[in-house]
Amino acid sequence: MIADFTYQTPTKLIFGKGVIEDLPEVMASFGKTILMTYGGGSIKKIGLYDKVKTLLKDFTIVELADIEPNPKYDPSVITGAKLCKEKGVDVILAVGGGSVLDCSKAISVCAKYDGEGWDLISGKVQAKDALPIVDILTLAATGSEFDSGCVISYTAISDKRAYGDPLLYPAVSFLDPTYTFSVSPWQTACGTADAINHVLEQFFSSPTSLFNDGIMISALRSLMTNVKIALKDPKDYAARSELMYVCSWGCNGILANGAGYSGWPMHSIEHALSAYFDITHGAGLAIITPRWMREILSEKTVERFVTLGTSLFGFPKDLPAFDMAQKVIDAFYSFFEETGIPMHLAAVGVKAEKIGEMADHILACDDTSASWVYVPLDKAALVRILEASM
Amino acid sequence: MIADFTYQTPTKLIFGKGVIEDLPEVMASFGKTILMTYGGGSIKKIGLYDKVKTLLKDFTIVELADIEPNPKYDPSVITGAKLCKEKGVDVILAVGGGSVLDCSKAISVCAKYDGEGWDLISGKVQAKDALPIVDILTLAATGSEFDSGCVISYTAISDKRAYGDPLLYPAVSFLDPTYTFSVSPWQTACGTADAINHVLEQFFSSPTSLFNDGIMISALRSLMTNVKIALKDPKDYAARSELMYVCSWGCNGILANGAGYSGWPMHSIEHALSAYFDITHGAGLAIITPRWMREILSEKTVERFVTLGTSLFGFPKDLPAFDMAQKVIDAFYSFFEETGIPMHLAAVGVKAEKIGEMADHILACDDTSASWVYVPLDKAALVRILEASM
Numbered sequence: 001m002i003a004d005f006t007y008q009t010p011t012k013l014i015f016g017k018g019v020i021e022d023l024p025e026v027m028a029s030f031g032k033t034i035l036m037t038y039g040g041g042s043i044k045k046i047g048l049y050d051k052v053k054t055l056l057k058d059f060t061i062v063e064l065a066d067i068e069p070n071p072k073y074d075p076s077v078i079t080g081a082k083l084c085k086e087k088g089v090d091v092i093l094a095v096g097g098g099s100v101l102d103c104s105k106a107i108s109v110c111a112k113y114d115g116e117g118w119d120l121i122s123g124k125v126q127a128k129d130a131l132p133i134v135d136i137l138t139l140a141a142t143g144s145e146f147d148s149g150c151v152i153s154y155t156a157i158s159d160k161r162a163y164g165d166p167l168l169y170p171a172v173s174f175l176d177p178t179y180t181f182s183v184s185p186w187q188t189a190c191g192t193a194d195a196i197n198h199v200l201e202q203f204f205s206s207p208t209s210l211f212n213d214g215i216m217i218s219a220l221r222s223l224m225t226n227v228k229i230a231l232k233d234p235k236d237y238a239a240r241s242e243l244m245y246v247c248s249w250g251c252n253g254i255l256a257n258g259a260g261y262s263g264w265p266m267h268s269i270e271h272a273l274s275a276y277f278d279i280t281h282g283a284g285l286a287i288i289t290p291r292w293m294r295e296i297l298s299e300k301t302v303e304r305f306v307t308l309g310t311s312l313f314g315f316p317k318d319l320p321a322f323d324m325a326q327k328v329i330d331a332f333y334s335f336f337e338e339t340g341i342p343m344h345l346a347a348v349g350v351k352a353e354k355i356g357e358m359a360d361h362i363l364a365c366d367d368t369s370a371s372w373v374y375v376p377l378d379k380a381a382l383v384r385i386l387e388a389s390m
Numbered sequence: 391m392i393a394d395f396t397y398q399t400p401t402k403l404i405f406g407k408g409v410i411e412d413l414p415e416v417m418a419s420f421g422k423t424i425l426m427t428y429g430g431g432s433i434k435k436i437g438l439y440d441k442v443k444t445l446l447k448d449f450t451i452v453e454l455a456d457i458e459p460n461p462k463y464d465p466s467v468i469t470g471a472k473l474c475k476e477k478g479v480d481v482i483l484a485v486g487g488g489s490v491l492d493c494s495k496a497i498s499v500c501a502k503y504d505g506e507g508w509d510l511i512s513g514k515v516q517a518k519d520a521l522p523i524v525d526i527l528t529l530a531a532t533g534s535e536f537d538s539g540c541v542i543s544y545t546a547i548s549d550k551r552a553y554g555d556p557l558l559y560p561a562v563s564f565l566d567p568t569y570t571f572s573v574s575p576w577q578t579a580c581g582t583a584d585a586i587n588h589v590l591e592q593f594f595s596s597p598t599s600l601f602n603d604g605i606m607i608s609a610l611r612s613l614m615t616n617v618k619i620a621l622k623d624p625k626d627y628a629a630r631s632e633l634m635y636v637c638s639w640g641c642n643g644i645l646a647n648g649a650g651y652s653g654w655p656m657h658s659i660e661h662a663l664s665a666y667f668d669i670t671h672g673a674g675l676a677i678i679t680p681r682w683m684r685e686i687l688s689e690k691t692v693e694r695f696v697t698l699g700t701s702l703f704g705f706p707k708d709l710p711a712f713d714m715a716q717k718v719i720d721a722f723y724s725f726f727e728e729t730g731i732p733m734h735l736a737a738v739g740v741k742a743e744k745i746g747e748m749a750d751h752i753l754a755c756d757d758t759s760a761s762w763v764y765v766p767l768d769k770a771a772l773v774r775i776l777e778a779s780m
Contacts, residue, residue: 002635225600226600242601
């Protein structure tokens with residue numbers, strides 16, 4: 001059954017090798033003054049920075065560099081918004097991965113707001129306007145290029161927020177898979193793990209439909225098959241193109257249109273891990289995934305595992321349901337391990353003594369114990385998942 | 391591999407039982423004066439006409455009724471555009487199926503154009519502006535509610551055109567599956583056949599990707615499973631909701647993003663059948679489908695059939711490829727027959743003596759023999775398909 005939903009994604013995707021040749025025409029439709037945002041300089045290494053500057057030689061470009069992996073309100077968002085106001089920026093051009101995009105989204109609303117920008121991001125005040133965003137994606141992972149959300153940290157007040165508003169949809173996303181050829185094996189594995197987790201968060205929900213289930217299993221199959229090819233041959237265009245496209249479907253709702261909202265509990269847990277230990281988001285998710293699955297396995301949920309077992313992994317249909325579920329959990333564990341992710345939180349720097357505190361933090365940020373979460377998780381459950389993940 | 395593509399669908403889908411309660415708020419965002427378009431009166435039988443009038447009692451409503459099944463430029467589009475200009479219409483509200491929607495799309499651009507509207511529809515002049523369209527869908531079939539195309543006939547000059555422009559995307563589509571409970575078995579079968587054909591036109595293309603293949607097979611599985619349930623129990627909400635949602639994906643490109651354009655040859659053939667004998671579009675497509683498949687089966691195409699055989703129908707993987715293909719073709723034939731569609735053109739009123747003329751007509755309208763068509767079809771091939779379909 002398709003449950004009630006509202007869906008709208010106005011972003012234009014322009015996909016393929018060499019598509020940024022269209023950049024000048026696209027940018028011109030928004031104005032002459034551009035805030036160009038990027039991260040630590042990988043776009044310079046691959047020649048993309050120079051390419052963009054050459055293509056946009058007739059525009060006024062204001063730059064905001066060094067955007068952090070978990071992007072920060074202070075300094076990046078504040079500085080970017082200030083630049084937009086001072087320089088009369090017409091449009092933001094984000095060149096990078098999900099962090100650069102998320103930061104740019106936050107800047108786009110703060111640039112059009114006279115008060116304290118954090119009031120928008122923290123949901124105290126609703127944004128009324130935003131600068132348009134165009135992006136050139138260099139990492140397949142978060143899906144930020146096709147959704148209206150961002151995650152921003154405010155270190156000074158130990159806060160990290162997922163912020164969403166239809167104003168944040170990028171106007172145009174340029175997706176050229178060749179820009180991901182140089183992504184490291186670690187980032188390739190973690191980006192894919194992030195996307196796989198986006199699918200699973202939405203797959204474990206209710207009600208279900210034949211159509212949505214099939215789409216999600218197809219997304220998982222594509223991600224799990226193509227990441228192995230890309231890890232072996234980083235310049236395999238076919239594999240990189242599927243990874244880039246499938247990842248873009250992660251978070252705008254289309255994968256689960258008509259399913260109930262699941263609460264995205266694995267993301268709630270991982271956000272705490274990243275906030276406490278600044279670990280790589282995708283790695284945290286990969287490590288948590290099989291432990292969360294084991295925690296929620298029950299008579300209510302076992303059908304989801306059976307569907308994954310038969311449709312995704314091709315396990316024999318006559319396996320007893322709970323045996324099938326165990327095999328599915330083991331298969332995800334092995335898969336992530338094979339992509340190079342150490343499957344223990346201790347190995348990525350998480351300290352066991354913080355587990356209780358993190359569990360409290362999770363419940364304070366997102367109420368994973370709420371009845372509308374697919375399987376509600378109270379403090380004891382969160383502690384079990386985190387301990388099993390160590 | 392994901393081939394190059396550009397994709398954008400700005401339409402907002404509002405899906406679920408009772409969603410039209412939001413209609414006044416949505417319409418108010420576009421203005422006060424509405425052109426309400428509908429067809430032969432089925433919306434009165436199911437109480438939807440009265441419901442809409444009651445909900446919109448504070449608006450000025452201009453009505454255009456009796457829109458034809460294959461909507462006509464003259465009188466419907468001309469009359470609608472004239473009404474919009476005379477009455478200062480702000481927004482069109484289409485209440486019905488694909489024909490009412492298609493007609494409304496044509497009206498939306500003609501209402502904003504001072505010259506001869508057919509010049510827009512026939513592609514002689516590019517439209518610059520359009521009235522916004524909101525729709526309430528009552529038939530799961532064409533996908534017009536989520537795409538930017540329409541098909542319009544101009545009887546006086548024996549012309550029928552598929553016309554597309556990004557201006558034609560509906561702004562908001564209300565999808566309430568309960569409005570399809572009263573759709574007849576014949577229309578249910580033909581609407582589903584139309585949607586199945588939309589998927590197949592895009593499935594038979596090159597290159598292919600794991601992700602797109604999986605989505606399309608999921609769409610086919612959902613359509614083929616749920617139509618049988620809906621035919622048995624027309625008020626089965628779960629089945630009707632899947633049919634309505636999957637059908638909406640038919641024609642905006644998302645099913646085949648990244649595949650090469652196939653040319654949609656079965657639609658080219660069917661448009662000629664409808665133009666000559668005014669048959670039901672979905673029935674024509676169902677009858678043509680297995681014959682077209684048999685015509686194009688070759689070393690080049692057999693892999694597509696094998697994928698359908700193993701993934702959709704679950705045939706044994708060790709079947710020889712061409713045997714598998716024959717079983718797939720037979721399976722589609724039997725499926726359409728089981729839904730109540732007579733699988734011969736003669737049974738729906740097509741006369742064999744027109745086959746040669748229709749083949750010429752097809753080639754004149756759409757060059758199905760062009761090299762970019764997935765399998766180019768010359769006159770002899772078209773005649774073979776039509777003769778086999780009789």
